[in-house]
Amino acid sequence: MEQNEDIRLMKGNEAMAEAAIQAGMDAYFGYPITPQSEVLEYLTREMPNRNFLALQAESEVASINMVYGAAGAGARVMTSSSSPGWSLMQEGVSYIASAQLPCLLVNVNRGGPGLGTIQPSQGDYFQATKGGGHGDYRLLVLAPNSVQEMADFVFLGFELADKYRNPVLMLSDGAIGQMMEKVVFHKREINKIPKPWATTGKTPDRERSIITSLFIQPEKMEKVNLELLKKYDEIEKNEVRYEEIMTDDADYLLVAYGLSARISHKVVLLARERGLKVGLLRPITLWPFPAGVLNKLADKVKGMLVVELNAGQMIEDVKLAVNGKVKVEHYGRMGGIIPSPEDVEENFEKFIKTL
Amino acid sequence: MLNEEIIIAGFGGQGVLSMGQTLGYAAMVEGKNVSWMPSYGPEMRGGTANCITIVSDSTISSPIVSRFDTGILLNQPSMEKFESRIKPGGIIVYESTNILHASERKDIGIYAIPAADAANKLNNVKVANMILLGAFLEKKPIISLDGVMEALKKVLPERYHNLLPINRQALEAGAELMRQAS
Structure with missing residues (x-):
């Protein structure tokens, strides 16, 4: 130290x-x-x-x-x-x-x-x-x-x-x-x-x-x-702040903040072990929202899954940012339930089958 | 590269949360990344407690995981809840004075440690958790016992520093029990 x-x-x-x-x-x-x-x-x-x-x-x-x-x-x-x-x-x-x-x-x-x-x-x-x-x-x-x-x-x-x-x-x-x-x-x-x-x-x-x-x-x-x-x-x-994790070569994007972003980071690692090129965009400022970077990423990924511990709230801002360029879906748990990385990964794989 | 995901679970009062904290602190002292996620909800208030402790050489992604490399289990409900969640090749270290029905899985290592009995022999039932920690570290030496002692010095208020020697004895007794159990 x-x-x-x-x-x-x-x-x-x-x-x-x-x-x-x-x-x-x-x-x-x-x-x-x-x-x-x-x-x-x-x-x-x-x-x-x-x-x-x-x-x-x-x-x-x-x-x-x-x-x-x-x-x-x-x-x-x-x-x-x-x-x-x-x-x-x-x-x-x-x-x-x-x-x-x-x-x-x-x-x-x-x-x-x-x-x-x-x-x-x-x-x-x-x-x-x-x-x-x-x-x-x-x-x-x-x-x-x-x-x-x-x-x-x-x-x-x-x-x-x-x-x-x-x-x-x-x-x-x-x-x-x-x-x-x-x-x-x-x-x-x-x-x-x-x-x-x-x-x-x-x-x-x-x-x-x-x-x-x-x-x-x-x-x-x-x-x-x-x-x-x-x-x-x-x-x-x-003042827009965000973190990008493995977005360079990503075919798919997870969008998550706070605890959901920690879980989603692990999902990125699990999915990559299975050969799926996934990245994570983590908004650090929720307002101002990092809409610009999401709009750019929408040009290169096939779909975005927004992971939140709620019924689907930030997804509205993601959809506004992406403006219809790619499919955006939500996965979340509520009531204080925290999904495991494996739960999210399973739902992510279901999502990409719909693309 | 080290990435050890551990669930520690038992009744409130068995030192479940403090065992995880001590382990976490020791790992931090030895320069590793660590996360410690306690249960703080209704299940804790109902009498059982658990914590997920992750020790890693790299950045820890999710502090909450559902499958573990190691389970340190102190009561029967915890054994039932977590035995299926140990990854193949992982281990369970359990308190065998309390837990009568252990997992029968063949794809993981299962080690019975009579920690409560051994703690009684040391005349301090409260060090049973350190006996289990010593047993775990004998099997998976991810941190040194010296590191744990260093952590205890920081975690324990100074007025309890007279208890440091008995904690050391407990860690060593746990290591010995693990050698016998293996």
């Missing part, structure tokens, strides 16, 4: 919490819910010795509004929850998006709808990428597929949030949150950019900072809408 590297075996939830502290998080507000309660536990344990605030609020609604307030005051701030709790936060998320405040939000997805199950799921894709709250807004959505990325995307998430003055959502799932893997924490410089817009008390040398999500005159509201659109265009231009 190198001296300047800190290597640990951690749960995804713990790695996320540790990364938040190392990223210079000022405050965390949250309410416990399985399968991500380790975040608040870890932060509460570390708080006495390190410089940040972790507070258990009385509910998720309170948590997100505390995030709203702290972000408005210029703090580097975060909350995390799991599906039912994340639903409760949506009103606040819409307000934060409207007021253009940077913050990091995390949903460790469990099975639904309703209270559902505590097992892993990707059933919240629509809610994450199409706006869970009201109004025309976008979250920048990062989808980690390992414990390492649960840590890395905290650093990235805070940076992107500050850069665009936009809430960033990390969409994980119960398996990535609960499992342990090796995680490396590199020594890094933490850059916090100035936030002259924050409400930190007016001084004679500057204008008043106002943070609001209420624009009662339609003309003013539309101006804000247009400003947001411009920002979203910029994000779509600059």
Whole structure:
């Protein structure tokens, strides 16, 4: 092990919490819910010795509004929850998006709808990428597929949030949150950019900072809408992230994110052992969606199978990206059931027989 | 190239999850890739627990697999659930004080380790899991016992470091039982 590297075996939830502290998080507000309660536990344990605030609020609604307030005051701030709790936060998320405040939000997805199950799921894709709250807004959505990325995307998430003055959502799932893997924490410089817009008390040398999500005159509201659109265009231009695995010579493509991408990676290896040239495209940003690369890959593969732990959600974005060039189908399990690589491989082979 | 996919399963309280964690930690200390996926759902709350631990020289693709190179099984329900999921040529190491009906498969290696009895002889029933781990590592030396001890030093809070010697004894007792069983 190198001296300047800190290597640990951690749960995804713990790695996320540790990364938040190392990223210079000022405050965390949250309410416990399985399968991500380790975040608040870890932060509460570390708080006495390190410089940040972790507070258990009385509910998720309170948590997100505390995030709203702290972000408005210029703090580097975060909350995390799991599906039912994340639903409760949506009103606040819409307000934060409207007021253009940077913050990091995390949903460790469990099975639904309703209270559902505590097992892993990707059933919240629509809610994450199409706006869970009201109004025309976008979250920048990062989808980690390992414990390492649960840590890395905290650093990235805070940076992107500050850069665009936009809430960033990390969409994980119960398996990535609960499992342990090796995680490396590199020594890094933490850059916090100035936030002259924050409400930190007016001084004679500057204008008043106002943070609001209420624009009662339609003309003013539309101006804000247009400003947001411009920002979203910029994000779509600059921030698309994805990983390609063995796509160079691929006849067929799997498309999957998060835990499904880990399973699908194994499917690629199993199928290649059987002589089938399969590749994997893993969206890392779910919004902005890597539509461009999928459209290009559609020119060379015979078909795409979208693997998700849901009833078929990301497949809609894949179909839009591919625009009818090749056949796109979905395979998924729901309710917290995780398909084995062999299950997926069997369904993949059924799929390619239909091409 | 090493890629060992292991299922460890038994009742809650038998040290199933901590055995996987110790193995994972030791593998990491020795520079390998590792993933540890616990059951955390209703089955765990109903009394049984399991974890999938994967140790590999290369990047680990899926942390969740349905077929295993090794099963370390600590109770009868686990034997029934997982015996058919061991790959041909794989092994089962099982706790033979608890499990009366072992797998009868001929295409895998099956090793009976009376770990609970042996732990009683060491005057600490809680080290039965380390006895099974020692037995497994004797059969498949994917990491060294020194590596495991190094891991235990990190995993155990300092106030329990007086228990390190008995864990070492347990690992060695397990290795000896495996030599007798083979």
